[in-house]
Amino acid sequence: MRCACGRENPVAAGRCAQCGRPLEARRDARRWAVDAAAAASLAIALGAVWALDAPRWALRSAPPADSLLPEVLQTPDRDRPTGVFRPLRLAVTPPEYDDMGKLLASLGSGYQFTEIALDDLLNARRLAAYDVVFATCGGVPNEWLGPRIGRADRGGVGSFLVRPPIADRLRQALRSFVGGGRTLYASDWQFQLLEIAFPEMIDHAKRAKGAPQTVVAEVVDQGLARRLGRSIQLRFDQPAWYPAAFKEPEATPYLRGAFKTMDGREMTGPLLVRFPFEKGNVIFTSFHNEQQHSHIEQELLRDLVFATVTAREEADVRRTLMRGGFWPKERNLLSASAGSQPVVQEYALARPGPLQFVLGFEPRGARLRLSVAGPGGARYEQEGVQTFRIEIPNASPGTWRCTITPLEVPFPNYPFTLTVGEKSGGS
Ligand SMILES: [Zn+2]
Ligand SMILES: [Zn+2]
Missing domain, CATH: 2.60.120.380 (Jelly Rolls)
Structure with a gap:
C-alpha cells in the first residue's frame, strides 16, 4: 500500500516502513471545498461565529498521549552532552494538501513525528504531549461545521460556519498550547484556525484568497535571504490559498509578494510570518509542501521546518x-x-x-x-x-x-x- 510519504509498503503492513504513519485505505478522497471570503465578513458581522473551509471526512485518531516516550532530560554538563536527550516531539495533522510528514521523513531520525487527528487540536491535554504541532493545509472534520453559508472555491460543497462550541475549544486549546512555550506551524487553509484562535493578530485589510499563479516573493528576512537569495519564485497551484494576513509589526514577515486574488484584485502582503504569543510562537506559511517543487522551493520548505523547530530557542x-x-x-x-x-x-x-x-x-x-x-x-x-x-x-x-x-x-x-x-x- 502506498503511504502518503510516497513509500510502497506490503499490503499487510500496519505502519509505513519509512515514516511510521499508520497505513489505512484512504478514505473517500472527495474534497469538500469552500469559499470563506463571504463567510469571513459574515462571521465578523456576527461577532462570535467563524467560517471554515472544506470539511473533510472523519480522520484517523492519534495514539494515546501516554504511549509517548517520557521526557528524559538531564542537566547538561558544560563540556559534553551526557545522559539521554529526547528529541523534539513533533505532531502533524493528516496530509491533505500539505504533506509535511513526507518532508519530515526526508530529514531523518531527529524529525520523527506522530500523526494526530484534527480533533486533537481541540484538546489542550493532548497537545501538551508535543513541542511542535504542524497544522497542515486541508479541511476540517464534518462535525466542526454548522450552517452552510456559501459556495466553494476548490470544487467542494461549500463554506460553512464553524460550530461555536468547536471554535471555543479550538481557541482555548491552541492558546494554551502556544502560550505554554510551544510552537504551532499552520499552512494555507489553516489560516482559518489561527483566525479563530488568535483573532487579535488578524489584519482584516490584508485578508484575501489568492488565485493560482507564480509569485515572485521578496525574502525580507536577512538570514533567509542569505540562503535563498533576495527573491524567490513560488508556484501556487491551487485556487483560494491564504496570504499571511497578520498584523505587523506584531507578526514578523519572512516573505512578502504581490499577487492576484480570486476576485481579480492585485494585492501585496506577507506570505510567511512568525508571531509570538505569550511564551510560544506561531509560524504561518501560505506556501507549503505539495506537488513537485523547484530546488529553491525545497530549500525554503526545509528552512521552514528548521525555523519551526528552533523557534522557541531563537525567541x-x-x-x-x-x-x-x-x-x-x-x-x-x-x-x-x-x-x-x-x-x-x-x-x-x-x-x-x-x-x-x-x-x-x-x-x-x-x-x-x-x-x-x-x-x-x-x-x-x-x-x-x-x-x-x-x-x-x-x-x-x-x-x-x-x-x-x-x-x-x-x-x-x-x-x-x-x-x-x-x-x-x-x-
Ligand atoms: Zn510513509
Ligand atoms: Zn494549501
Whole structure:
C-alpha cells in the first residue's frame, strides 16, 4: 500500500516502513471545498461565529498521549552532552494538501513525528504531549461545521460556519498550547484556525484568497535571504490559498509578494510570518509542501521546518540579546550532520562597537564550536552543549567570519541558529 510519504509498503503492513504513519485505505478522497471570503465578513458581522473551509471526512485518531516516550532530560554538563536527550516531539495533522510528514521523513531520525487527528487540536491535554504541532493545509472534520453559508472555491460543497462550541475549544486549546512555550506551524487553509484562535493578530485589510499563479516573493528576512537569495519564485497551484494576513509589526514577515486574488484584485502582503504569543510562537506559511517543487522551493520548505523547530530557542536568544541592550541584526537558520563540514557565515559590521554572536540550540545532545575571526586578526572561540554567546566589547568594522564546527550532533540535519547582535541605537 502506498503511504502518503510516497513509500510502497506490503499490503499487510500496519505502519509505513519509512515514516511510521499508520497505513489505512484512504478514505473517500472527495474534497469538500469552500469559499470563506463571504463567510469571513459574515462571521465578523456576527461577532462570535467563524467560517471554515472544506470539511473533510472523519480522520484517523492519534495514539494515546501516554504511549509517548517520557521526557528524559538531564542537566547538561558544560563540556559534553551526557545522559539521554529526547528529541523534539513533533505532531502533524493528516496530509491533505500539505504533506509535511513526507518532508519530515526526508530529514531523518531527529524529525520523527506522530500523526494526530484534527480533533486533537481541540484538546489542550493532548497537545501538551508535543513541542511542535504542524497544522497542515486541508479541511476540517464534518462535525466542526454548522450552517452552510456559501459556495466553494476548490470544487467542494461549500463554506460553512464553524460550530461555536468547536471554535471555543479550538481557541482555548491552541492558546494554551502556544502560550505554554510551544510552537504551532499552520499552512494555507489553516489560516482559518489561527483566525479563530488568535483573532487579535488578524489584519482584516490584508485578508484575501489568492488565485493560482507564480509569485515572485521578496525574502525580507536577512538570514533567509542569505540562503535563498533576495527573491524567490513560488508556484501556487491551487485556487483560494491564504496570504499571511497578520498584523505587523506584531507578526514578523519572512516573505512578502504581490499577487492576484480570486476576485481579480492585485494585492501585496506577507506570505510567511512568525508571531509570538505569550511564551510560544506561531509560524504561518501560505506556501507549503505539495506537488513537485523547484530546488529553491525545497530549500525554503526545509528552512521552514528548521525555523519551526528552533523557534522557541531563537525567541529566547532574541529576548536575552535585547535585555542586554543589543539589537538582533541577523538570524541565520543552519543545520549540520555528523561529520559534515564546518558552516561558515560572514557578517559585515558597519560601525565599531559591541558585537555578539549567539549560537542558539537546545540541550539535546549536540556539542558545537563557534570560532569568530574579525578584521585585523582578532580571534575568539567557544564550545558548548546548549546556547552560548561570544561577546566582543569593541569590535572593529569590517568582515567578521564565523565558523561553526559540529563536534557532536545527535541526528542528521541538526538545526541551530546563529544570531548577530549589535548594540542598539542603529537599525
Ligand atoms: Zn510513509
Ligand atoms: Zn494549501
